[in-house]
Amino acid sequence: MKQVKVVEGSEAVALAVKACRPHVVSAFPISPQTHIVESLARMVADGELSTEYIRTESEFSAASVLAGASAAGSRSYTASSSQGLLLMTEVLYASAGMRLPFVITAVNRSISAPINIQVDHQDTMSLRDAGLIQFYVESSQEAYDIHLAAFKIAEDPAIMLPVMVCMDGWVLTHSYERVEFLDQDTVDGFLPGFQPQNYLDPANPKTWGSYAEADVLMEFKYAIHQAMTAGKPRIREILAEVAKITGRDHGGLVEAYRTDDADVILVAMGSVVGTIKDAVDELRSSGKKVGLVKIRCYRPFPHTEILEAIRGARVVAVMDANFSMGSEGAVGLDLKAKLYGRPDAPIVIDYIAGLGGREININTIGKLVERAEQVYRSGDILPEAEWVDLNSVLLG
């Protein structure tokens, strides 16, 4: 039986995690993630959730607890944001290498300095190379649904990698939304208990992440990449299973929105997608052929799906809420690398937008689409990414 509630995004995530029956939850507070672990703490205190709830003294420890608990055979979970995710970085690379399938909710927030607590994707983009599977969600409902899938994907024997569900801080975590929840029996039927092939056992000692020299290290690293790429069909299947039990299909690795016959296609991820869908609807009603590709699964990078969805477009405008200093935005770089050398490759514009919570509204999208059309007409190749709405007065 379905339940419907109006809840904060953080509560929706906490309810999804609770339904997945984690053995261990580690917690360290940081805005805008705090409400998630607070909700889980309340559930434990109220006797609604039976789990080992471990308060740590830093995010480094919170991640280390997950690594240890996961190696011991426990389904494990934590949430963090921004600086906290950066502090976890070393542990997350090691955990992916040791193939430990825990789940982290990464509540997106800008990286200091300057200090800022609003949303952009710099924090999780800085972890894109770690070997984590990364999802980005548009709504609290999608956050709930993806968290159900996350544990099953992480623990799939063909994958065995940590999964990070990225959701925009404040915009999703702190707004109230109508969310539908599954009953426990349905979740239990979908998600079996965690049965790892290897687990820490004093009676049968094993070593994780043992020393590997130049003759084998490359193969270990390649095996992580293989697990991601070869795991794509399993990710698609598990997302489809969730769509079946929830009755909601948010798409597979990507969602193509009104891309048929579109001349200009935007590529985006996170909560800004909702705004872009409204903008696309407006632009379509005024006769412009505009579409959107929403990336749901960013790692592994779903290039096949994206190339299929943008086929026929003249310009692809990527919305990057991150920037690789001295280069360009991460999603733009990924996409251009996969388009290189293809005779049908469209022009790609890499827009850097929304850093530190800078507003992106329907008018912003309208301007960006106009600019994309202008680039196409002029035939210019853009020398670098375009930063959206920069204030030239401040830059002097």
Next chain:
Amino acid sequence: MKLNPGAVVKGGTSLDYKTGNWRDQRPVVDQEACIKCGICRDVCPDDAVKVKDEKYEIDYDYCKGCGICAHECTADAINMLPEEK
């Protein structure tokens, strides 16, 4: 041999890995000068100082030649000699 995901192997494998071949300086204990205080064993970061028949001896399978034992020896009874390879 196929790789095991996550490099999970049996426990205690670090003992199979003889780090002694990293060494380019070899600590040599002068048993005449040694006062058997045990400081060398306490400070060795690799647990490579062993007591055998009441003599302090270096386990060259694991000694990396860092020289802390020689530096800390109050009797100047440990000499670091170039490793011959």
